[in-house]
Amino acid sequence: MNVLRSELLKLVSVRTTWFLLGGMLVVEGLYAGLVASLLSEEQLRGRDVSELLVGTPLITVFVFTLGALLSTNEFRHRTADSTFIITPQRERVVAAKLLVGALAGIVFALEFIAINAGLGLSILSNRDVPVDGDTAVDIYTGVAVGMVLACVFGVGLGAVLRNQVVTVVAGLAVFFVLRGVALLLGDAGTYFPAESLAGLQGAVGEDFLLSQVTGGLVFGAYCVVFAIAGMVLTRTREIS
Amino acid sequence: MPEIVIERLTKRYGETLAVDELSFTVDGGHVTGFLGPNGAGKSTTLRAVLGLIRPTSGRALVLDRPFHRLSDPARTVGASLDAADVHPGRSGRGHLRTLAAAAGIPFSRVDEVLAMVELTPARDRRVKGYSMGMRQRLALAGALLGDPRILLLDEPANGLDPQGMRWLRDILGSLAREGRAVLVSSHVLAEVEQTVDEVVVIGDGRLVAQGPLNDIVGGEERPVRVRTPHPDALRAVLEADGAGVATDDRDEVLLVHHCTLERVGTLAAEHGLAIFELTREAQTLEDRFLELTGEGGNVR
Incomplete structure (x- = not known):
C-alpha cells in the first residue's frame, strides 16, 4: 500500500501528467466538436457514435505515453536508485506502477467520455441525428477499457525498455507503423497490438477487425506479457 | 558486530574488474571515509551494499544480512548515491514525500529533515532551480528520512561551498556521535580529512588501508x-x-x-x-593517500 501511495504521488506531482490530461481534453474536444458539427447527416446517420471516435488512436497515444513515463522516469531522472533502496522488492514497485497506470487510465477514460459524449452527442442531438443507446454504451465501454489497457501497456513496455525515448518511439511504431504491416497480413494482422486495440475500441470503418471482446482479450494478453516481463527484468537487472 | 561487512567482494563488468576481493568493515559511532581515486570502485561497492548490483563473488552485508533481507530498509539505511538523482519537475518537498510514502514515514518527518538540512525556505521550489549545494542537502535529507542507524553517502561534498562543507562536517559528526555508522565516499581528500575519523582507502578496486585516520596519517611517527x-x-x-x-x-x-x-x-x-x-610535522591525508596509492593514484 505504501508503494502504491508513493507511485500515485509521483504521478500527480509532475506537470507532465496534467499537460497530457489537458492536451487530451483539448484534442478530443476539437475532434468531437468538429466531427459532430461538420460531417453531413448522411455520414453521421447509421454509424451511431463511431464517427465521433476517429481521434481515439491519437488519444490512446496520450495514455500510452503517460504509462511509459511512469516507468521510464525512474531511469531518465535516475530516481530508480532511491526507489529500489527504499523498496528492494522491485517487482512490488512495478506492480504498483501498473496499478497506478490503470487508475490513471480510468481517469483519462472518464474525462475522454465526458468530453466526447457530452460535446459530440449534444451536437448530434441538436442536429437531430439519431444515436442507438446500446451501441453507444458498447463503444464507449470499449474505448474506456482500451485506454486503461493502453496505459498499462505503456507501463509494461517502459519497464522492459527503460529508456524513455526508445519506449515512446517504440509505442508510436506499435500504434502507427505496425498497423500498416498488419493490414498486409490479413487476418493474422488483426492480432497485432494496435489492431486488437482498435477492435476493442470499435474503430471506424474497419469491420475486418476482431470483435470488441476478442480484441480486448488479445490486447489484454499483450499487456499481461509486458507487465510480467517488466517485473521479471526489473527484479533481475542491475541498477547501475 | 560491525554495521556493514564487506567480504572478498568482487565485481566484474566484462573484462573490467571494478572491485577486486575487497574486504572491510564499518562500525557505528564513526564517520568512515571511503576514499579512492576516480574509478577505484567506491560507487560500485556502495551499490553492492545497497543491493542495486549483484557481486560477481563475495558479499556485502548490512547488520549481518543482505540488504534486500532487511525488514525495514528505509529505517535501517539512509543512502545518497548522487545528488542529481531527483525528478527536476518536483519540489524538494514533493520529492521527499514520494520517498516517505514508499517507506511508510509520516509527512511531518519530511518537514523535519528539510529543516535539519536548512532547506525549508526552498522546499516548495522545483528541484530544477536548486543549486548543486541545495541538491546535496536534499539528498542528505532523503537519506535521513527514516532516522536510520546507517548512512551511506557517495561524494556528499561535491558542489558544496566552504560554508556547506563546514555544515556537512558538523552534521555528519553529530550523526556519528549519536551512534550511527556514517560511510562517506570521496575522491577529494582535503574535503573529508576534517570530517572522518576512520578511513578505508581503495585503489583499483582493492583495499589499500583501513584504520583510524590518525593511524593512517601516522601522527606519532611524524x-x-x-x-x-x-x-x-x-x-x-x-x-x-x-x-x-x-x-x-x-x-x-x-x-x-x-x-x-x-x-x-x-x-x-x-x-x-x-x-x-x-x-x-603535519602530514595530510592527501600525502598519505598518494604514498599508499602511488602518485598516479594506482596501487598496481
Whole structure:
C-alpha cells in the first residue's frame, strides 16, 4: 500500500501528467466538436457514435505515453536508485506502477467520455441525428477499457525498455507503423497490438477487425506479457 | 558486530574488474571515509551494499544480512548515491514525500529533515532551480528520512561551498556521535580529512588501508619540527638523548625523529637553548593517500 501511495504521488506531482490530461481534453474536444458539427447527416446517420471516435488512436497515444513515463522516469531522472533502496522488492514497485497506470487510465477514460459524449452527442442531438443507446454504451465501454489497457501497456513496455525515448518511439511504431504491416497480413494482422486495440475500441470503418471482446482479450494478453516481463527484468537487472 | 561487512567482494563488468576481493568493515559511532581515486570502485561497492548490483563473488552485508533481507530498509539505511538523482519537475518537498510514502514515514518527518538540512525556505521550489549545494542537502535529507542507524553517502561534498562543507562536517559528526555508522565516499581528500575519523582507502578496486585516520596519517611517527637560533647545539643535545635529527632546507629548522614534543622542549630548556617554534610535522591525508596509492593514484 505504501508503494502504491508513493507511485500515485509521483504521478500527480509532475506537470507532465496534467499537460497530457489537458492536451487530451483539448484534442478530443476539437475532434468531437468538429466531427459532430461538420460531417453531413448522411455520414453521421447509421454509424451511431463511431464517427465521433476517429481521434481515439491519437488519444490512446496520450495514455500510452503517460504509462511509459511512469516507468521510464525512474531511469531518465535516475530516481530508480532511491526507489529500489527504499523498496528492494522491485517487482512490488512495478506492480504498483501498473496499478497506478490503470487508475490513471480510468481517469483519462472518464474525462475522454465526458468530453466526447457530452460535446459530440449534444451536437448530434441538436442536429437531430439519431444515436442507438446500446451501441453507444458498447463503444464507449470499449474505448474506456482500451485506454486503461493502453496505459498499462505503456507501463509494461517502459519497464522492459527503460529508456524513455526508445519506449515512446517504440509505442508510436506499435500504434502507427505496425498497423500498416498488419493490414498486409490479413487476418493474422488483426492480432497485432494496435489492431486488437482498435477492435476493442470499435474503430471506424474497419469491420475486418476482431470483435470488441476478442480484441480486448488479445490486447489484454499483450499487456499481461509486458507487465510480467517488466517485473521479471526489473527484479533481475542491475541498477547501475 | 560491525554495521556493514564487506567480504572478498568482487565485481566484474566484462573484462573490467571494478572491485577486486575487497574486504572491510564499518562500525557505528564513526564517520568512515571511503576514499579512492576516480574509478577505484567506491560507487560500485556502495551499490553492492545497497543491493542495486549483484557481486560477481563475495558479499556485502548490512547488520549481518543482505540488504534486500532487511525488514525495514528505509529505517535501517539512509543512502545518497548522487545528488542529481531527483525528478527536476518536483519540489524538494514533493520529492521527499514520494520517498516517505514508499517507506511508510509520516509527512511531518519530511518537514523535519528539510529543516535539519536548512532547506525549508526552498522546499516548495522545483528541484530544477536548486543549486548543486541545495541538491546535496536534499539528498542528505532523503537519506535521513527514516532516522536510520546507517548512512551511506557517495561524494556528499561535491558542489558544496566552504560554508556547506563546514555544515556537512558538523552534521555528519553529530550523526556519528549519536551512534550511527556514517560511510562517506570521496575522491577529494582535503574535503573529508576534517570530517572522518576512520578511513578505508581503495585503489583499483582493492583495499589499500583501513584504520583510524590518525593511524593512517601516522601522527606519532611524524617528525617534530623545531626552529631555533642554536641548531648545532640543540642537534647535539637531541642526538645525545637518542633522537634522530635532520635539517630542513633552512639551517635553523631541525626535524627530530623518535622523540616527543615534550622531551624536545624539556631538553632545550635544560640546556638554555631558545626555541621559536616546536610542532609535530603535519602530514595530510592527501600525502598519505598518494604514498599508499602511488602518485598516479594506482596501487598496481
